Amino acid sequence: MHASSLPLRGKTALVTGVSRLRGIGFGTASRLAALGANIVIHHYRPHDVDQPWGGDDLDAVRAGISGALTSGAVMSDHHADLRDPSTIEPLLDAASALTGRLDIVVCNQALTGGDGSIFDMTPERLDAHWQANARASLLLTAGLARRRRSELGDAGSRTARPGDRVTDLGPFEAPTGHVIWMTSGQGHGAMIGEISYATSKAALAGITRSVARELLDVGIVLTTVNPGPVNTGYLDPDTTDRDLTGVADWISAQPFGRVGRPSDPANLIGWLCTPDGSWVVGQVLTSDGGFSL
Numbered sequence: 001m002h003a004s005s006l007p008l009r010g011k012t013a014l015v016t017g018v019s020r021l022r023g024i025g026f027g028t029a030s031r032l033a034a035l036g037a038n039i040v041i042h043h044y045r046p047h048d049v050d051q052p053w054g055g056d057d058l059d060a061v062r063a064g065i066s067g068a069l070t071s072g073a074v075m076s077d078h079h080a081d082l083r084d085p086s087t088i089e090p091l092l093d094a095a096s097a098l099t100g101r102l103d104i105v106v107c108n109q110a111l112t113g114g115d116g117s118i119f120d121m122t123p124e125r126l127d128a129h130w131q132a133n134a135r136a137s138l139l140l141t142a143g144l145a146r147r148r149r150s151e152l153g154d155a156g157s158r159t160a161r162p163g164d165r166v167t168d169l170g171p172f173e174a175p176t177g178h179v180i181w182m183t184s185g186q187g188h189g190a191m192i193g194e195i196s197y198a199t200s201k202a203a204l205a206g207i208t209r210s211v212a213r214e215l216l217d218v219g220i221v222l223t224t225v226n227p228g229p230v231n232t233g234y235l236d237p238d239t240t241d242r243d244l245t246g247v248a249d250w251i252s253a254q255p256f257g258r259v260g261r262p263s264d265p266a267n268l269i270g271w272l273c274t275p276d277g278s279w280v281v282g283q284v285l286t287s288d289g290g291f292s293l
Helices: 024-034 045-049 058-066 085-097 123-151 195-218 247-252 263-272
Strands: 012-015 038-043 075-079 104-107 177-182 220-226 284-286
Touching (some): 024 038, 024 104, 038 058, 058 075, 123 220
Parallel strands (some): 012 038, 012 104, 038 075
């Protein structure tokens, strides 16, 4: 493959929530690998084992991503329950240790299931989705940002007050890193029975611009992606956790006669992490083939 087609050669990417061959995390890690990146994957298989689709063989997941690596690129994988904040810094340390640098963090981890309607709301459900989906993404981002600030020569630790700015260490010739958050379709329509999940995802979408602006002071580019409905197994009769009555007709009525594949958001995320996509900053982008229209 010609070097010009490997815009991420020499970069190292951490992708969280990579444990299923049909998952968005696997698709994203594979795409970043194909673009030349070194890959660090995070997984927490006990979550998948509890789902109707079950947990995949992690050796098969590793092999799939390894097969996508370009010449000279390397990979590693790490297990952690990111609901536990004490796992965040060790994961970032391990990801940085692979090549001595960490350039891209894709926060793809998410708690699926255990939700309900507003009538079923409990503190425990709210906390669980917040911890996995939103808090972990914010802490991973904060950890990368502090590392970058230190690398750029600013070891400041003062707590900012409302309206305060940290030291702007730019301008920068190119981004010093990329962060991708994952939101959902809560801004396009009702997500019935997924109130805790949608709340946690709405938090990320809502705070994207504020965090993105702060990250620019150290040259990191943040963008949030809504992948739309992607069939990762939950729309298949043998691995679903919901009533699929009428779903086939609904899918056939979509603009392109299908819902998303993991490669769809993965292609967008891959591009956003390249120099060509780096002028897109602080946006919440929907990749859904027109579903929300």
